[in-house]
Amino acid sequence: MRAAGGGDEGPKPFPWGTAMTLGFHRLRLLPEVFWRLSLPEFVAMAGGFDRPGGISRGEVERMMLRFPD
Template sequence: MRAAGGDRVRARPFPWEAAMTLGLHRLRLSPQVFWALTLPELAAMAGGPDRSAAISRRDVEALMARFPD
């Protein structure tokens, strides 16, 4: 994958081990129920989206400066 500037961006693999531990162990879902869930459903059951991955205000301002109207 390439970013807007042409730089290569390496995508991180999905954390399946953590998702399966959450769904099958902590939430005690059956495998059938776990594998039938969508990722947004699993995220909601886990307590919502991970806010630690949210973009910071400084990053938003840097993007606004880089890509003005």
């Protein structure tokens, strides 16, 4: 019996080949850097969290006020 709207195939394996190609070739990461990254760090470096249109100057200024360093 199948669940509503789904199949029996289960979770897909992580796409290591794609991740390594992106990390080593496009981002030019050293292996020791690539293997130490967390998945959220890698996604951020790959542009996975980019917002359409980027971040506005006003948003940057608000963040600078909220998180001074």
